[in-house]
Amino acid sequence: MNSLASQSYPNNECVIRTRGLKKSFGSLNVLKNIDLDIVKGENLAVLGRSGSGKSVLIKIISGLLKPDEGKVEVLGQEIDKIGPEALQALRMKIGFSFQNSALYDSMSVKENLSFPLVRNKRHLGEKEVKYAIEEVLSEVGLSQTLNQMPSELSGGQRKRIGIARTLILKPEIMLYDEPTAGLDPITSIDINNLILKVQKKYNTSAIIITHDLTCAKKTANKVAMIVDGTFLTSGSFDEVFTSDDENVKAFYDYNFIKTDELIEK
Numbered sequence: 001m002n003s004l005a006s007q008s009y010p011n012n013e014c015v016i017r018t019r020g021l022k023k024s025f026g027s028l029n030v031l032k033n034i035d036l037d038i039v040k041g042e043n044l045a046v047l048g049r050s051g052s053g054k055s056v057l058i059k060i061i062s063g064l065l066k067p068d069e070g071k072v073e074v075l076g077q078e079i080d081k082i083g084p085e086a087l088q089a090l091r092m093k094i095g096f097s098f099q100n101s102a103l104y105d106s107m108s109v110k111e112n113l114s115f116p117l118v119r120n121k122r123h124l125g126e127k128e129v130k131y132a133i134e135e136v137l138s139e140v141g142l143s144q145t146l147n148q149m150p151s152e153l154s155g156g157q158r159k160r161i162g163i164a165r166t167l168i169l170k171p172e173i174m175l176y177d178e179p180t181a182g183l184d185p186i187t188s189i190d191i192n193n194l195i196l197k198v199q200k201k202y203n204t205s206a207i208i209i210t211h212d213l214t215c216a217k218k219t220a221n222k223v224a225m226i227v228d229g230t231f232l233t234s235g236s237f238d239e240v241f242t243s244d245d246e247n248v249k250a251f252y253d254y255n256f257i258k259t260d261e262l263i264e265k
């Protein structure tokens with residue numbers, strides 16, 4: 001199977017849908033034909049070797065990059081075709097958790113969290129902003145960091161604050177770019193649990209880009225692997241990792257992973 005077009009959820013609402021998506025940079029054809037359906041409430045993990053186009057894909061879905069060809073529908077709107085105001089409104093429904101957490105280093109945690117609200121929801125009063133900050137900080141288990149600076153936080157705490165900053169706008173879609181990269185295994189478990197909590201509590205749908213197969217197994221309902229600009233295979237974690245495809249095997253050999261330990265017996 002080289003497409004992620006959904007046949008199994010015909011009656012469910014698709015929050016992200018791409019058809020025939022292509023993107024090149026000069027002579028480098030990064031995405032050659034991406035068909036993708038993500039149903040409401042579903043988490044999809046996207047795997048692939050370095051440079052396979054995973055980040056380019058989520059940048060197109062979030063409207064940060066435009067595709068060369070193909071269709072990209074996000075929450076029912078063609079994100080690459082809408083005007084600036086509609087794009088801004090749509091983007092508020094998409095939480096982007098960046099690999100480096102992208103916190104403002106000169107701002108405290110409180111200021112980092114109030115920034116998106118003050119900028120995008122100007123009608124909110126001081127009390128409402130304070131309440132929203134306390135609520136998301138409590139959700140990510142970091143109420144005590146309110147007045148700390150990003151430089152005083154651990155890598156795992158920075159990731160959590162980055163996620164809290166997206167949650168404050170109550171997104172419908174979450175895009176996680178390597179959420180566990182650079183974290184120790186215990187902290188990674190905490191982040192995986194947070195991703196699941198966000199899915200349940202906020203009823204989000206998500207794309208999780210990761211090289212971490214434990215993260216993919218724990219957080220995703222579906223896993224897909226990009227090879228040579230298209231989805232080579234997709235399905236449940238166990239379906240993908242019991243595949244005989246040489247590219248799939250090469251992927252876990254390359255990552256020194258014993259998938260036997262990850263696959264349900």
Ligand SMILES: Nc1ncnc2c1ncn2[C@@H]1O[C@H](COP(=O)(O)OP(=O)(O)OP(=O)(O)O)[C@@H](O)[C@H]1O
Nearest residue numbers: 025028030048049050051052053054055056057209
């Ligand atoms: N704005 C850009 N201009 C030119 N080339 C780009 C641009 N963005 C991405 N690329 C190229 O597209 C290819 C795919 O990049 P991308 O960041 O999507 O890879 P990735 O699969 O996310 O890799 P990694 O796992 O290492 O993060 C790379 O060769 C990259 O250099």
